[in-house]
Amino acid sequence: MAASRTEPRSFPRPSGPIRSSRIGPLEERLARLGLVSDWDFLLHLPIRYEDETRITPIAELQAGIPAQIQGTVRSADMIHTARGEQFSAWVQDESGSLTARFIYFYPSVKQQFLPGRVVRLYGEPRRAYAGGLEMIHPKVRAPVSDVRDLPHALTPVYGLGEGVQQHWMRKQIAKRLLDLNGVAELVPEAWLKKLNLPTLRAALEYLHQPPPEADAGVLAEHDGPYWARIKFDELLAQQTALREMRKLAAGASAPALLPNSSRSLTSRFLERLPFPLTGAQERVWRELAADLEKTRPMRRLVQGDVGSGKTVVAALAALRAVEAGRQAAIMAPTEILAEQHFENLKRWLEPLDVRMIRLSGSLKAAEKRAALEAIASGEAEVAVGTHALIQESVRFKDLGLAVIDEQHRFGVAQRLKLRRAESDGEAPHLLMMSATPIPRTLAMSYLADLDVSVIDEMPPGRTPVETKLVRIDRRSDVLAVVRGCAESGRQVYWVCPLIEESEALDLTPAVDCRTALEAALPGLRIGLLHGALAPEAKRLVMESFEAGEIDVLVSTTVIEVGVDVPNATLMVIEHAERFGLAQLHQLRGRVGRGGGRSACILLYDPKLSETGKARLRVIRESADGFEIARRDLEIRGPGEFLGERQSGLPLLRFADLERDGALLEAAREAAAEMLRADPESARRLASRWYASASNLLCA
Ligand code: ADP
Numbered sequence: 056m057a058a059s060r061t062e063p064r065s066f067p068r069p070s071g072p073i074r075s076s077r078i079g080p081l082e083e084r085l086a087r088l089g090l091v092s093d094w095d096f097l098l099h100l101p102i103r104y105e106d107e108t109r110i111t112p113i114a115e116l117q118a119g120i121p122a123q124i125q126g127t128v129r130s131a132d133m134i135h136t137a138r139g140e141q142f143s144a145w146v147q148d149e150s151g152s153l154t155a156r157f158i159y160f161y162p163s164v165k166q167q168f169l170p171g172r173v174v175r176l177y178g179e180p181r182r183a184y185a186g187g188l189e190m191i192h193p194k195v196r197a198p199v200s201d202v203r204d205l206p207h208a209l210t211p212v213y214g215l216g217e218g219v220q221q222h223w224m225r226k227q228i229a230k231r232l233l234d235l236n237g238v239a240e241l242v243p244e245a246w247l248k249k250l251n252l253p254t255l256r257a258a259l260e261y262l263h264q265p266p267p268e269a270d271a272g273v274l275a276e277h278d279g280p281y282w283a284r285i286k287f288d289e290l291l292a293q294q295t296a297l298r299e300m301r302k303l304a305a306g307a308s309a310p311a312l313l314p315n316s317s318r319s320l321t322s323r324f325l326e327r328l329p330f331p332l333t334g335a336q337e338r339v340w341r342e343l344a345a346d347l348e349k350t351r352p353m354r355r356l357v358q359g360d361v362g363s364g365k366t367v368v369a370a371l372a373a374l375r376a377v378e379a380g381r382q383a384a385i386m387a388p389t390e391i392l393a394e395q396h397f398e399n400l401k402r403w404l405e406p407l408d409v410r411m412i413r414l415s416g417s418l419k420a421a422e423k424r425a426a427l428e429a430i431a432s433g434e435a436e437v438a439v440g441t442h443a444l445i446q447e448s449v450r451f452k453d454l455g456l457a458v459i460d461e462q463h464r465f466g467v468a469q470r471l472k473l474r475r476a477e478s479d480g481e482a483p484h485l486l487m488m489s490a491t492p493i494p495r496t497l498a499m500s501y502l503a504d505l506d507v508s509v510i511d512e513m514p515p516g517r518t519p520v521e522t523k524l525v526r527i528d529r530r531s532d533v534l535a536v537v538r539g540c541a542e543s544g545r546q547v548y549w550v551c552p553l554i555e556e557s558e559a560l561d562l563t564p565a566v567d568c569r570t571a572l573e574a575a576l577p578g579l580r581i582g583l584l585h586g587a588l589a590p591e592a593k594r595l596v597m598e599s600f601e602a603g604e605i606d607v608l609v610s611t612t613v614i615e616v617g618v619d620v621p622n623a624t625l626m627v628i629e630h631a632e633r634f635g636l637a638q639l640h641q642l643r644g645r646v647g648r649g650g651g652r653s654a655c656i657l658l659y660d661p662k663l664s665e666t667g668k669a670r671l672r673v674i675r676e677s678a679d680g681f682e683i684a685r686r687d688l689e690i691r692g693p694g695e696f697l698g699e700r701q702s703g704l705p706l707l708r709f710a711d712l713e714r715d716g717a718l719l720e721a722a723r724e725a726a727a728e729m730l731r732a733d734p735e736s737a738r739r740l741a742s743r744w745y746a747s748a749s750n751l752l753c754a
Pocket residue numbers: 330331332333336359360361362363364365366367490514515617619648
């Protein structure tokens with residue numbers, strides 16, 4: 056923690072006028088833009104274009120539409136204004152005249168505008184204050200000798216980092232475009248024909264140097280066959296990488312986890328369970344059991360909406376590992392959730408004489424050492440903890456199964472890490488669980504190395520949660536509802552507004568929020584839970600809430616996942632507009648857990664825009680996590696959705712999963728086919744895009 060806080064200080068962002076001395080050598084600046092190899096430069100596609108292929112008569116200029124003109128300088132002057140010196144030149148062609156104005160300029164600009172010279176200007180004309188048209192800071196080409204000497208392609212404008220010049224970048228990229236022989240066409244011709252796509256060379260040439268007649272609108276929208284070609288290449292690379300990962304996993308061997316009649320843990324567990332499995336739970340358990348019997352490591356994601364009962368399924372899988380004589384590890388993204396899993400599972404597993412151990416940050420050094428020893432000796436049969444369980448220092452005697460709960464918080468990087476934690480060539484089976492339903496396009500794209508099972512049925516007795524949108528200025532009405540709820544013996548979650556993504560930084564609003572509620576609700580027992588609390592303190596707060604010793608639990612989003620207190624029937628979320636839709640759905644899932652009629656109140660800022668309100672209405676109107684996730688994806692985009700830093704695989708640069716769903720489907724098919732017919736080319740294509748991630752392929 057301390058290390059990550061001081062990090063920004065040791066890498067100050069360059070600022071102020073003395074930038075050039077701090078930005079480092081050119082290579083470093085380029086690396087920051089992701090520009091290392093020739094391929095990187097070629098993929099540095101223009102952000103827009105300037106049309107310098109034609110000259111517009113001044114009389115035909117339209118305010119706001121960039122254009123190029125050519126005329127003779129009639130006069131040029133320095134002007135003194137309140138804001139300092141400006142340079143202004145009057146330029147005339149046969150049709151009319153305009154003023155070129157410079158607020159910032161080098162002295163040399165005067166040489167370019169010597170009266171009588173012919174100049175060519177590119178810029179955005181606008182109505183001048185004093186009447187007539189002007190261009191501010193136009194691009195100047197002067198003097199012009201040959202009138203017909205115009206470029207044959209639109210001029211690309213590239214994204215630039217600090218200390219990189221536009222003309223330098225153009226030259227670098229143009230140089231590489233001259234020799235595209237190194238850029239082999241790796242996509243089979245049949246696919247290009249089928250999808251009606253140009254070759255990679257043609258696409259790169261077109262996008263960097265579009266012909267004058269190119270449709271600027273189509274290019275700006277990243278539409279049309281040339282963009283599609285680039286996107287297809289990218290998607291194909293991604294699908295190939297994911298397939299390769301999957302194949303590597305499949306090549307490893309795993310222990311076959313078979314039912315055991317002498318220590319029949321799974322069947323005894325099912326007999327003792329106070330409720331029958333739902334049909335969906337039963338089906339998914341059958342799928343898991345079948346995977347676990349194989350000597351190929353399972354890689355399966357179980358998706359099920361909040362409250363669908365994933366924990367039971369995980370417990371069954373863990374028990375199967377134990378009855379087969381192996382260990383199981385269950386990992387959760389937060390200490391609180393790990394704690395809850397431990398307590399719940401203990402209730403279920405201890406009567407079956409399964410030896411469990413907890414590995415968490417709240418353990419004292421000696422306890423931790425003992426836990427690690429028990430894991431290494433095999434004394435511990437089921438270990439529950441945070442992702443600390445996949446750290447280097449944790450050695451299992453013979454891990455048969457790893458369960459990762461709320462996998463969207465983990466991502467591919469951890470999947471790979473886990474694989475590395477394998478002991479002598481044998482991989483554990485891997486079960487991932489997620490309550491954040493991942494929309495199909497995303498699942499195909501980022502989870503292509505996994506099999507997916509869905510728990511699409513809720514246990515009986517779940518009460519639908521009534522959701523209300525209330526303006527924050529009606530807080531006092533809401534406080535009355537909270538009091539009524541607490542006085543009838545129910546408990547309440549009060550979720551504080553989200554300020555920062557980091558759990559550690561949202562301390563102040565939570566503390567303030569508690570103080571305010573204590574003042575507004577005298578007599579009620581109010582607890583506080585936030586990410587900056589020590590793990591032990593968090594556990595104590597959760598325990599008293601579970602025991603009913605707290606009426607209102609003020610909390611940040613640390614309760615977002617997994618927490619299960621059926622007596623809590625009301626949730627208030629302050630500034631709901633600051634949360635993502637999927638997150639609101641997860642939060643709301645904490646109530647309606649069988650404790651009677653439940654409600655969720657979303658407090659919103661009255662200044663909220665119409666679209667903002669429309670978003671919140673999605674939550675009010677839908678209880679379907681998939682539908683909500685789909686809308687969330689639409690609104691926020693996949694980067695946010697999966698958490699870029701956690702996904703482990705670079706997110707897509709050019710393709711857009713929502714818009715380019717059809718290309719993704721095609722790429723998926725093509726990747727499978729290419730890996731079969733021409734694996735060499737498929738791998739070359741993937742490593743072209745993921746050069747820096749090539750270790751990912753052999754992890
Ligand atoms: P999630 O899928 O969100 O992790 P949990 O596993 O926490 O859901 O289950 C939510 C609640 O439903 C728990 O209290 C659990 O005991 C209960 N539950 C799970 N399966 C069933 C079932 N088949 N019938 C009744 N209750 C169930």
